Amino acid sequence: MVSIVIASHGKFADGIKQSGSMIFGEQEDVQSVTLMPDMGPDDLKKKLQDAIASFSDQDQVLFLVDLWGGTPFNQVNGLFEEHKDKWAIVAGLNLPMLIEAYASRLSMDSAQEIAAHIIETAKDGVKVRPEELQPKEEKAAAAPAAAPKTPAGGHPGSLQYVLARIDSRLLHGQVATGWTRSTNPTRIIVVSDAVAKDDLRKQLIQQAAPAGVHAHVVPIKKMIELAQDDKHFGGERALLLFESPEDALQAIKGGVPIKTLNVGSMAHSEGKVQPNKVLAFSQEDIDTFNKLKDMGIDFDVRKVPADGEGNMQSILDKAQAELNKQK
Structure with a gap:
């Protein structure tokens, strides 16, 4: 796996x-290197060398730096000269770039x-509101692409369910990046009676959708009709x-064909x-999870795709024991 140095x-x-x-979850072979006010260029170079030495793969190293021409870039560039056939440097670091x-x-x-692949994502991460302030040539590029009508494995007239997730935060960074990348949906559908009645939350969810993916908010009854x-x-x-989980149970009982529920976050x-840390x-x-289990629903307990899968029964047993102590 390509190793990454983040320098700033x-x-x-x-x-x-x-x-x-x-x-996106904890990452192996990623090191951050910082230039502090009391450090000189040689101090920073030593920190960079130590970071590289810690990697299991030192053959393929990607450097993400904050500023082209700054001291971190210059020291990285000096090391890069002897490995320019395989290493790469990208300046202008932002969070979309790192996640990509x-x-x-x-x-x-x-x-x-x-390095070549992440540049467009980094640029696309820079947006402005009101939208009128965005340069005209950028507006078309920022518009969501049309959703493909027949993705691989599908057939006309059928809606495929690539993930069903319980998450009290609904559409946020972990969903818009990690889960969207791993499941490749064309539509994100928030199924909630409460959110469907809240115009502000609906608007925020629609704005949070990643490029190329349409976001919708529908009441549970409407989702059952769609299914x-x-x-x-x-x-x-x-x-x-x-x-x-109560909303998920109502939808499944109504006929939404879900076989597995990803359990990600419950505030x-x-x-x-x-x-x-993430489930309350x-x-x-x-009781709702037990009903879902009795209906044959499987549980995938993960906050992000890179996490190991948790044991739902063990988590429920622990929660039940803690509630019993409160009685």
């Missing part, structure tokens, strides 16, 4: 590395191939988002217990 003035590299991990680099190294084995008569979707790929609130349960939640 100050602690920017440390911070963006942490942000990337929150969205993480995603790309799952399928690309060359640092230079990844029963999906001929208008022409083989498109749907990623469903539920705010709670803590009064009366709930939290058996791990009330008694109703536990």
Whole structure:
């Protein structure tokens, strides 16, 4: 796997590395290197060399730096000269660039191939509101591409369900990047009676959709109707988002053909217990998951695609034990 060095003035590299991990999961063979006010160029060079030495693969190294021509770039460039046939440098670091680099190294084995690939994503990550302020030549490029009508494995008139996820945060960075990249949907559908009534939340969700993917918010009853008569979707790929297990149960009982639920995030609130960092349960939640299990639904407990799969039964048992203690 291609190794990555993130280099910057100050602690920017440390911070963006942490942000990337929150969205895409912890990454192997990634090091952040920072130039601090009390350091000289030679100090930074030594830190860069130590970072490279820590990698399991030092043959393919991608450097993501904050500023072309700055000290981090200049020191990286000095090391690059002896490896220019395989290493690569990209300046102008932003979070979309970093996430795209993480995603790309799952399928690309060359640092230079990844470097060429991530530039457009980095540029596309720079947007402005109100939209009238965006340069005219950029507006067309930023518009979502038309969804393909018959993706691989599909057939006209059939809606494919590539992921059904329970996430109290609904459409956020981990979904818009990690899960969208791993499942390749053409539509993201938030299934929620509450959100469907909230115009502001609907607008924010639609704006958060990644380029090329259409985002919709529908009440549960409407999703059931769509599942029963999906001929208008022409083989498109749907990623469903539920705010709670109760919403998912209602949809599945109504006929939405879900076999597996990805359980990603359930926010803590009064009366709930939290058996791990990202999942909190009330008694109703536990009872709902047990009903889903009795219906033959499988559970994929992962915050991001790179995470190992958690044991749902073990998590439920722990939550139930903690609730019992409160009684």
